[in-house]
Each structure stands twice: as C-alpha cells, then as structure tokens.
Amino acid sequence: MKKHSLRSLWSRWFSNAADIPDSIRITIPMVMSLGLFYFFGFTAAGISGLITAWLLGTQARDLPYLKRLQILLISVLLTALSTYLAFSVFDNLWLSAITLCSIAIVYGLMSNQRPHIRSFGYNFGFTYIMSIHFASTENSFFIILFANLFAAGSVILTSLILWPFFKGRILQNHIHSVTLTLADWLNTVRLTDDESVLEEKRQQFYLCAHKVAYYSNSITSVKRTEQVRMDLQRSLEVAEYVISLERILSFNLQENTRSRLSNWIEQAAREIKHHQQITAIFDVNEHKNNQYIVDLLEQLKRCYNFSTFSTLDYSKNIYLFTSDTVSFLRNFKHALHLKSKEWRHGGKIAITLAITQFLTIFYQIPQGYWISLTAFIVLLTSSIGVTNHRIWHRFYGTALGGLYSFVCLYFFPNQHLIILTSISVFFAFTTYHKERYDIHVFWLTSMIVFSISLLSPDNTYVTFYRIIDTLFGVTIAFSINYFVAPSWTMRWLDLYIARMIRSQILYVTVLNKPLFEQKLNLYKAQDNYYALKGEIFNLLKEPNLSPRTSQDWKSLLVILRRLSDSLLLATKLGLNTPDDNNYTQKWIKQLSDIEKRFPQRYEIDQPIDIDTDNYEHSADMLCSLIEEDINQLELWLCYQQAFPLK
Numbered sequence: 001m002k003k004h005s006l007r008s009l010w011s012r013w014f015s016n017a018a019d020i021p022d023s024i025r026i027t028i029p030m031v032m033s034l035g036l037f038y039f040f041g042f043t044a045a046g047i048s049g050l051i052t053a054w055l056l057g058t059q060a061r062d063l064p065y066l067k068r069l070q071i072l073l074i075s076v077l078l079t080a081l082s083t084y085l086a087f088s089v090f091d092n093l094w095l096s097a098i099t100l101c102s103i104a105i106v107y108g109l110m111s112n113q114r115p116h117i118r119s120f121g122y123n124f125g126f127t128y129i130m131s132i133h134f135a136s137t138e139n140s141f142f143i144i145l146f147a148n149l150f151a152a153g154s155v156i157l158t159s160l161i162l163w164p165f166f167k168g169r170i171l172q173n174h175i176h177s178v179t180l181t182l183a184d185w186l187n188t189v190r191l192t193d194d195e196s197v198l199e200e201k202r203q204q205f206y207l208c209a210h211k212v213a214y215y216s217n218s219i220t221s222v223k224r225t226e227q228v229r230m231d232l233q234r235s236l237e238v239a240e241y242v243i244s245l246e247r248i249l250s251f252n253l254q255e256n257t258r259s260r261l262s263n264w265i266e267q268a269a270r271e272i273k274h275h276q277q278i279t280a281i282f283d284v285n286e287h288k289n290n291q292y293i294v295d296l297l298e299q300l301k302r303c304y305n306f307s308t309f310s311t312l313d314y315s316k317n318i319y320l321f322t323s324d325t326v327s328f329l330r331n332f333k334h335a336l337h338l339k340s341k342e343w344r345h346g347g348k349i350a351i352t353l354a355i356t357q358f359l360t361i362f363y364q365i366p367q368g369y370w371i372s373l374t375a376f377i378v379l380l381t382s383s384i385g386v387t388n389h390r391i392w393h394r395f396y397g398t399a400l401g402g403l404y405s406f407v408c409l410y411f412f413p414n415q416h417l418i419i420l421t422s423i424s425v426f427f428a429f430t431t432y433h434k435e436r437y438d439i440h441v442f443w444l445t446s447m448i449v450f451s452i453s454l455l456s457p458d459n460t461y462v463t464f465y466r467i468i469d470t471l472f473g474v475t476i477a478f479s480i481n482y483f484v485a486p487s488w489t490m491r492w493l494d495l496y497i498a499r500m501i502r503s504q505i506l507y508v509t510v511l512n513k514p515l516f517e518q519k520l521n522l523y524k525a526q527d528n529y530y531a532l533k534g535e536i537f538n539l540l541k542e543p544n545l546s547p548r549t550s551q552d553w554k555s556l557l558v559i560l561r562r563l564s565d566s567l568l569l570a571t572k573l574g575l576n577t578p579d580d581n582n583y584t585q586k587w588i589k590q591l592s593d594i595e596k597r598f599p600q601r602y603e604i605d606q607p608i609d610i611d612t613d614n615y616e617h618s619a620d621m622l623c624s625l626i627e628e629d630i631n632q633l634e635l636w637l638c639y640q641q642a643f644p645l646k
Contacts, residue, residue: 010414023430026057029154031422034451037147038418043454044139045147050451051130053151056348057429059119062211063172065163066218072159075123076152082124083148085133087141096132101350103128104376108346109335111380117328127377129353133360133369165306171219174212175228178235181205183273186242190262190269194352195558198246205239207380217323217399234307238272241300242523244569247562248293251621257290263391264297277305292573299572326334333408341492348485355476370448370466374398374473375632379480384487385541387477390437397438401445402467408446409453421450445470489539494599495530500560501595503528508587511575518571523566533557544628556636563629570622583623594637601640 033049056075060068079566089095107121127148134144185201192198212232219225249258260283269278276300282294321329335342356372365371377392408420428443449466481487503525512515536553539545575583 012566020430022061023426026054026155027152027422027426027427030425031418032154034454036150037143038454042139042143042147044134044141046207046454047451048130048134048144049151050148050421052127052148053155054429055123055126055330056152056155057159059116059123060159061280063116064215064218065166066162066181066220067116067214068159069156072152072156072216075120075158076149078124079127079152080145081146082127082553083131083141083145086128087135087144090132090135093361095352100125100128100132100357104349104353105343105346108344108349109332109342111342111345112331112335114324114327117324120137122380129369129372129376133285141180151508171212171215171228173209174215175231177208178205178212179275181208182235182239182242182271183269185268186245186265186272189242189245190265192353193249199561202239202243209236209239234303237303237307237602238300240568241296241303241572243565244572247493247565247625248296248621249424250562251625257293259291264467268300272304274494296569296571327380341487343488344485347377348480348487349376350478351484352376353558354479355480357474359476360576365469370469371476372472374470375477378477382468382539383535383541384481385489385490385538385543387487388543389479391478391481392472395443395470397441398445398467398470400438400602401442402449402464402470404442404517405446405449405466406464410449416455417450417454420453421447423452434641487540489535493539496535497529497556497598497637498595500528500532500593501598504563505588505591505595506559507564508584508591511570511584512581513514513568515571522568522571525567529561529564552636552640556633559629559632559636563626563633566622566625566629570626573622574617575620575622583626587626587630588635594630594633600608601637 022621028088030053033053035045037043037049056072056079060072063071071094072456091097103121103125105348107125110118110121119263131144131148135141181201181204185198185205188198188201193580212228216225216228216232219228245261249261253261264280264282268278271278271280272535280301282297309540337343352375353372356375359365360371374394378394379387380390412420424443424447430441446465452466499598503521507521510521538555538562539553540550
C-alpha cells in the first residue's frame with residue numbers, strides 16, 4: 001500500500017495531533033472513575049461514572065473557562081437530580097414510563113438551542129436511562145450517586161486545571177484566527193469566482209467570530225470585554241464589505257477596472273493579515289459605476305483604520321452577543337408553537353423510548369438500557385435524512401466494534417480489561433472530533449463492551465448481546481422514524497423559505513431608513529438564511545432525492561444568498577438613482593408575489609407567466625444586481641411550476 005494511503009487511513013481511524021490534549025482531558029476522568037470503583041468492588045458504579053464523565057467531558061468542549069465552570073456546575077446538579085429521579089420512580093412502571101417520555105419531550109423542545117445548552121437535555125435523559133436500570137439491580141443509590149459526582153468533579157478538575165495558564169492565550173488565539181480568516185477570505189475574493197469556495201471562507205470567518213463572541217461573554221474584566229467586542233465588531237463590519245466586494249466582482253466590470261480592484265484587494269488583504277492599517281489606493285476613472293467601488297473601498301478603509309463602536313452598535317448584532325439566557329428563552333418560545341418541528345421531534349423520541357423500555361421490561365433483557373440509549377442517541381436530530389445517516393453508521397460501526405471486542409475478549413486475559421477499556425476510551429474521543437460518526441461508534445462500542453465485561457468477566461459473548469441491543473434500538477428508531485412519525489424536511493421547508501423572503505421584503509423596505517433599522521433587518525435576514533441553509537442540507541441527506549431536486553434546492557440557496565448580499569451592498573452604498581423609491585416599491589411587489597405564489601408553485605391552475613424577453617438591466621450597478629437576483633428567483637419559481645397540459 002502506498003505511503004499516502006496509509007497516512008489517509010491513519011487520519012481517518014485515529015487522532016490528529018491537535019485533538020490529543022482534549023482527548024486526554026476527557027479520557028482521564030472516565031478511566032479514573034471506572035478504575036477507582038472497580039478496585040473497591042463497585043463495578044456498576046464505575047460504569048455509571050465512566051458514562052457520566054463521557055457526557056460532561058464532551059459538553060465542556062470549545063467553551064471559555066469561566067463558561068465551562070458555569071455549564072459544568074449546572075450539569076452536576078442535573079446529573080444528581082436525574083440519578084435521584086431514576087431511583088425514585090424505577091419500581092413504579094407507569095410513573096417511570098411517564099417520566100421518561102416527559103424527559104424526551106423536553107429534550108425535543110430544546111433541540112433548537114445552542115449545542116452546550118441542548119446537551120443539558122441530552123445528558124439528563126442519558127443519565128436517567130442509565131440510572132433507572134442500575135436502580136433495578138442491587139446497586140445502592142448513594143454509591144451510584146457518589147460515582148456520578150466523583151466523575152463530574154474529575155471532569156471539572158481536568159477541564160479547568162489549565163485555566164490560570166491558558167485563559168488569555170486561548171482568547172488571543174481566537175482573536176488572531178479572526179484576523180487570519182478575514183484576510184484569507186478577502187484575498188480569495190480576487191482569486192476565484194467559485195461561490196462554494198467563497199462560501200466556505202465566509203463560514204470559516206464567522207465560525208471564528210462566534211468563538212470570540214462566546215469568549216467575550218465570559219471575560220471578567222469589563223474594560224477588556226468592551227475592547228474585545230469593539231475589535232470583533234470592526235472585523236464583522238469589514239466582513240460585510242468583503243461580501244459587498246464579492247457582489248461587485250460578479251458584475252460585468254471593465255477588464256482594467258477588475259485588474260486594479262484585484263491589486264487593491266491583494267494589498268489590503270496583506271495589510272490586514274499583518275495587523276497594519278490599509279493604505280491601498282484605487283485609482284478612479286470616468287466610468288459611472290466605478291464611483292460605487294471607490295465609495296465602498298473608502299468606507300472599508302475608514303472602518304478598519306479608524307472606526308470605533310459604541311455598546312449600542314455591537315449589541316445590535318443579537319446573533320453574536322446574545323447571552324445564553326436570552327437565547328434560551330427566545331428559542332424555547334419558538335419551540336412551544338404546537339406546529340413546530342421541535343414538538344414533533346420530542347413526541348417521536350418519547351414514543352421510541354416508551355417502546356424500548358416496554359420491551360426491555362417485558363422480556364427482562366439484561367443491561368437492556370443499551371437499547372434505549374441507542375435509540376436515544378440516533379434520534380438526536382429531527383431530520384429524517386440526518387437520522388437515517390446516523391442509524392446506518394451506528395449499526396455497522398457497532399457491528400465492527402463488536403467484532404473487534406470479541407476478538408480481544410477471546411485472546412486477552414480478563415485482567416487486561418481495564419487497559420483495553422482505557423485504549424478504547426482514548427481513541428473514542430480522539431475520533432469524536434472527526435466527521436466520521438461510524439469510526440467514533442466503533443471505538444465507543446468497544447469501550448462499552450469492555451467496561452460491561454468487567455461485570456461478568458467469564459461471559460465472552462457479552463459483545464454479541466451489545467450488537468443485538470444496538471440492532472433492536474436501531475430497528476425501533478428506524479421504524480418510528482419511517483412509519484410512525486416521519487419528519488420529512490420538505491414538510492416545513494416552505495415555512496423557512498417564506499420566513500427568509502419576508503425578511504428580505506422588510507430589508508428592501510428599510511433601504512432608505514436609518515442605518516439602525518437596516519442593521520436589525522440585516523441580522524434577521526442572515527439568521528433566516530442560515531436556518532434555511534441547515535434545513536436544505538438536511539434535505540440533501542434524505543433518501544431517494546433525485547439529482548435534479550438536489551440541484552434545485554442548492555440553486556435556490558445560492559439565489560437567496562446573492563439577493564441578501566446585493567441588499568447588503570445597497571445598505572453600504574445607498575441607492576443613488578433618481579427614482580430609487582420606484583425601484584424599491586417594484587422589488588417589494590415582486591418579492592411579495594413570490595412569497596404568495598411559493599406554496600402553490602406545483603399547482604397548474606394559475607400558471608406563472610414571466611416575460612423574460614423584455615427584461616432590461618438597469619444601467620445602475622446596484623439596481624441591476626438586485627433586479628437580476630429577483631428575476632432569477634422568479635425564474636426558479638417558474639421552473640418549479642407544474643407543466644400545464646392544453
């Protein structure tokens with residue numbers, strides 16, 4: 001096998017060097033909890049501590065130290081509460097089932113929250129399922145509770161032990177990454193017109209910006225917080241100018257204008273990368289639309305070189321600087337609507353767990369909690385496409401992990417089980433960072449099999465029981481997902497599109513209003529776009545989706561993004577045409593018609609008739625870009641129309 005093939009295989013199945021420190025941080029509390037309680041003869045409590053350390057360790061990733069402490073302390077309380085609740089109701093079959101279904105519904109309602117908030121519901125449900133089965137054995141409540149609290153305390157210790165040494169360095173690295181990704185994105189604008197590449201660069205920048213924003217919520221110094229947020233707001237404003245430059249370069253510019261603009265971008269990107277003021281100069285010529293370019297570049301330079309921002313300015317960016325409490329209340333309010341997909345998701349999980357619990361109790365399956373846990377894990381998302389993806393990866397990852405575990409159990413003595421478990425724990429959480437869910441499941445399965453084998457060391461066939469449990473859990477989840485409560489993304493996709501178009505209508509409405517109103521509508525449009533993008537990417541994972549349909553929805557996403565970017569450009573420069581009010585009224589009418597016709601696009605009673613032959617481009621660059629984007633949206637809608645038979 002070639003050397004690069006071996007390297008590729010290693011990178012897929014094992015860890016990157018950058019993942020190892022965080023993996024060690026998660027591994028140590030898990031192994032300590034299992035090893036300590038196993039040594040004193042409380043193996044079940046050790047397994048409970050192992051799983052608790054797993055849940056809390058992964059929840060503490062990618063958060064600032066102060067936020068980690070806050071999140072982990074809340075998680076410790078929830079862990080103790082779920083353990084107590086499980087031991088309180090386990091001997092009452094109906095009460096136990098009602099409690100479990102209630103937890104599932106609450107988790108479903110939290111599925112639109114930020115990841116570290118959503119983990120509260122997931123960890124509570126996971127710990128409850130595990131504890132309720134330990135409660136039905138001879139394990140003492142206090143031993144299980146102590147094991148869980150010991151694991152939680154170990155996670156807090158390993159998560160915060162480097163706080164005094166790295167708290168400033170981590171923030172500085174994030175701030176530096178914002179500058180580097182911004183400069184790289186700006187430089188890429190001149191090198192390619194591939195929209196997928198530019199979108200990837202944009203996403204990288206905003207991901208880094210979100211990390212800095214999260215850290216800014218946890219800085220103890222008020223003065224330092226203000227400075228960090230002000231610098232971040234400057235970068236976010238510059239990013240809006242970069243988006244505007246993307247739209248300008250998509251226009252049919254003269255060749256010499258494009259060449260001079262490319263040179264300006266190259267110099268500006270280099271100066272931003274080295275934290276220097278932008279000194280690049282763009283020469284003006286007589287072409288009418290070049291004044292737009294000059295104005296935009298001058299605004300970009302003033303923003304980066306000299307601008308300061310008040311608290312009011314950056315507080316308007318509610319999707320970056322909103323506190324966890326405000327974000328939780330806002331998202332939970334949205335989820336409480338009876339027709340929301342969060343309600344449907346919670347109900348689907350509740351039905352699934354009720355069935356798995358009934359089968360476990362009725363057939364008295366040993367360690368049957370793994371069936372419920374498997375179903376709970378694969379139903380993390382509401383999208384049927386993503387869920388099916390997880391189901392398949394869960395199944396064959398478990399099968400391969402079970403085979404590996406059986407071989408190890410057959411050939412290695414029982415006294416090596418702790419070592420085998422530790423190795424599996426380490427690799428489970430170095431591969432946790434990767435996108436290959438099946439590989440993570442492989443190592444996770446071996447970890448669970450080795451740890452449960454400690455309960456019955458002479459039972460080599462425990463690995464087959466885990467595979468059967470997983471098969472049951474996956475089959476039940478698959479059946480519910482397909483036949484009882486299927487959550488096809490197409491059912492609610494139109495709602496996201498209508499919300500996106502409405503936000504663009506409001507955006508057009510305020511183009512001539514004060515900048516404050518424009519900014520608020522900009523952020524709403526951006527938020528609706530990313531929500532729609534997530535749903536479309538879920539749709540693309542659904543089975544039996546034709547290449548034509550996939551391309552249609554990808555195209556719609558691009559058109560809506562272009563329109564938002566063109567409106568952003570209009571916000572930056574303002575409409576300078578004599579009849580700009582007529583233009584905005586025309587665009588509002590077109591977008592309102594599109595919103596109205598969109599849900600009925602497959603009907604043939606009212607055929608859509610668009611006169612593309614007489615479509616004229618405005619001589620003004622801004623108006624031309626916006627009109628072209630709206631026209632493309634109308635054409636997309638027309639091509640979705642059912643063909644009328646005559």
